[in-house]
Amino acid sequence: MYKIVIDSCGELPEDLKKDGHYQNVSLELEVDGCYIRDDETFDQKDFLRRVKESVTGPKSACPSPDEYMKSYEGDADHVYVVTLSGKLSGSYNSAELGKNLFEEEHPGEKKIYVFNSRSASVGETLIGMKVQECEEAGMSFEEVVAATEKYISSMNTFFVLETLETLRKNGRLTNLKAFIANTLNIKPVMGSTEEGSICQLGQARGMNKALDKMIQDVIAKTKNCENRVLAISHCNCPERAKAVKEKIEKMAKFKKIIVTDTAGVSTMYANDGGVIIAV
Numbered sequence: 001m002y003k004i005v006i007d008s009c010g011e012l013p014e015d016l017k018k019d020g021h022y023q024n025v026s027l028e029l030e031v032d033g034c035y036i037r038d039d040e041t042f043d044q045k046d047f048l049r050r051v052k053e054s055v056t057g058p059k060s061a062c063p064s065p066d067e068y069m070k071s072y073e074g075d076a077d078h079v080y081v082v083t084l085s086g087k088l089s090g091s092y093n094s095a096e097l098g099k100n101l102f103e104e105e106h107p108g109e110k111k112i113y114v115f116n117s118r119s120a121s122v123g124e125t126l127i128g129m130k131v132q133e134c135e136e137a138g139m140s141f142e143e144v145v146a147a148t149e150k151y152i153s154s155m156n157t158f159f160v161l162e163t164l165e166t167l168r169k170n171g172r173l174t175n176l177k178a179f180i181a182n183t184l185n186i187k188p189v190m191g192s193t194e195e196g197s198i199c200q201l202g203q204a205r206g207m208n209k210a211l212d213k214m215i216q217d218v219i220a221k222t223k224n225c226e227n228r229v230l231a232i233s234h235c236n237c238p239e240r241a242k243a244v245k246e247k248i249e250k251m252a253k254f255k256k257i258i259v260t261d262t263a264g265v266s267t268m269y270a271n272d273g274g275v276i277i278a279v
Contacts, residue, residue: 002076002131003079003080004022004023004131005080005081006022006082006124007083009265010082010117010121010127026038027089029264031050048235058268062094064094068095068097068098069101078111080128081099081112081115083095083115083116084117085192092116099114111141115127117196118195119196120192120265120266122258122276122277123231125231125260126229130148131144131148134148153194155192155278156191157277159214160211160274161271163273185206189203189210189213189214189217201213201217211240215244225253225254225255229255230254231260234260234261234275235273236272240273241275244275262276
């Protein structure tokens with residue numbers, strides 16, 4: 001038996017929630033003293049309202065090693081853990097510490113491996129799906145780990161934000177840059193580096209042009225599209241995500257395209273109207 005543990009930045013579509021092999025470990029969000037669990041109780045619209053009204057902006061806290069330890073319990077003898085990029089969160093280190101503590105208390109009981117996604121959001125989801133594909137194909141634990149690490153190295157994550165306010169409030173963007181971008185309606189096209197950091201890939205005037213630029217980057221950087229699954233996560237903008245999916249389908253044929261709404265942590269970073277693509 002196997003289990004796939006994903007921190008709550010990784011969205012689980014309904015079919016994966018019902019699958020039985022997946023489990024989320026929740027991060028915690030905080031907005032002006034209000035603490036919110038990123039689990040099934042998360043209210044996206046209420047959270048977005050709080051973020052918009054906040055002067056200081058939202059923050060997040062990663063799961064504790066103890067929370068990860070509890071997620072490793074159960075009948076599964078193979079446990080695979082997928083976390084937010086280690087460059088963006090302490091979730092990876094917390095999961096690793098939880099693994100070490102679990103193995104000290106339960107030596108030899110099960111095999112556990114923690115994947116640093118070097119991504120976020122639906123990038124984590126795709127990694128979980130890759131693990132499941134390998135397990136269902138009958139691979140050994142070591143073969144699953146090797147194949148999935150190779151897959152992670154081939155992945156790319158892209159996103160476009162409607163507003164830069166959260167980045168400004170968090171101090172990740174200067175007030176001047178945010179002011180200029182908002183005034184000129186400039187939308188940066190962002191992406192992940194090989195190490196799992198965030199970089200700017202380009203920019204465009206207006207959301208539609210920025211989304212088109214992102215789609216072009218996706219197609220240009222993805223090899224063997226027909227053999228890859230592409231995932232789109234959107235923050236409160238299903239029609240925008242649908243339009244992005246349709247444009248991609250006209251330009252390339254992917255093995256599968258999945259679309260889902262952002263969970264709590266991804267909502268915090270994407271903000272209202274943001275779109276994320278992982279492939």
